[in-house]
Amino acid sequence: MTSLEGPVVRALRRVRDYVGANAALLATAAIGAALFAGLITLSADVYEAVADADGVSLLDQPALDLALSLRTPAGERAVTGFTNLGDTPAMVFITLTLAAALYAHWRRRSILLLVGVAASGSLVFTAVGKTLVGRTRPPFSSAVPPYEHAPSFPSGHTLNGTVIALTFAYLAWWLAKVFWVHVLAPVVGALWAIAMGLSRVYLGHHWLTDVMFGWAFGLAWLALLITVHRVLLRLDRRDRVVAEHGGVPARPPSKALEPGAPEEKPAAARPSGAAGGMAGSRRRTSPPQDRRDREEKP
Numbered sequence: 001m002t003s004l005e006g007p008v009v010r011a012l013r014r015v016r017d018y019v020g021a022n023a024a025l026l027a028t029a030a031i032g033a034a035l036f037a038g039l040i041t042l043s044a045d046v047y048e049a050v051a052d053a054d055g056v057s058l059l060d061q062p063a064l065d066l067a068l069s070l071r072t073p074a075g076e077r078a079v080t081g082f083t084n085l086g087d088t089p090a091m092v093f094i095t096l097t098l099a100a101a102l103y104a105h106w107r108r109r110s111i112l113l114l115v116g117v118a119a120s121g122s123l124v125f126t127a128v129g130k131t132l133v134g135r136t137r138p139p140f141s142s143a144v145p146p147y148e149h150a151p152s153f154p155s156g157h158t159l160n161g162t163v164i165a166l167t168f169a170y171l172a173w174w175l176a177k178v179f180w181v182h183v184l185a186p187v188v189g190a191l192w193a194i195a196m197g198l199s200r201v202y203l204g205h206h207w208l209t210d211v212m213f214g215w216a217f218g219l220a221w222l223a224l225l226i227t228v229h230r231v232l233l234r235l236d237r238r239d240r241v242v243a244e245h246g247g248v249p250a251r252p253p254s255k256a257l258e259p260g261a262p263e264e265k266p267a268a269a270r271p272s273g274a275a276g277g278m279a280g281s282r283r284r285t286s287p288p289q290d291r292r293d294r295e296e297k298p
Helices: 002-021 023-052 055-070 073-086 088-106 109-133 156-175 179-202 208-244 273-296
Strands: none
Touching: 023 055, 023 109, 023 208, 055 179, 055 208, 073 088, 073 156, 073 179, 088 109, 088 156, 109 156, 109 208, 156 179, 156 208, 179 208
16 A cells, blocks of 8 residues: 555645646636636537527527517617628728727737737638528518628627627736726627627617627637637746746747736735835834843843
């Protein structure tokens, strides 16, 4: 038994040491993988329901009927103006403008990489999905002109809008140091994605399940990209620490994802004003106390 315990105990200790040193990295990867798996499963369920004409797809016609009952001339004009922002030319202009503005302000290569990969992927997924499924849109009698003739599944406005809006929300959350931006950016991104999807159903351009798949798959794609980004940033940070202590990092800091990014110090490493003042006060008061002690000695 003793001979077996040696290798087992050593193996467990190595696992413990590795997990302890990489806990944040492993937690990031695990959370991202769980989110991606869950959202992909949800996307597959929606697709199967559409293919089999059952399940959640049974809500398509009732949702369209509800949209018809809620329409007004003013509402149609307003929602049409908003949904046109999701057209390809408008989205390209918005994406390039926001990406250029963020890069001009922060100069991080992640901005261009994430936006480029996220947008390209969502466009490819939309085109492939429409080609493979070939679903017919709601009848023109239930739609608001101008009519659209491309296949219905998935909703490209929803998928692309979800990915692009929430990519910029993540970038703002990551780069900004102001608390209100951390709160407002995800809220605005989520509202944009939700509103874009609902506008497609309201105008009769898509079935509800087209939009649901766009939301779910767009979030899955985004979860994958953000997970990879966070893991790469943590690996770069670990390599910088190794290099600063004279070790040989797995990847030189000059080849990091963000080589010029300043290292963020934890809040605990920066003494607060009160704590710093107390420490300084103790240092200033200690010499007089030492002199008094020496004077009291015979």
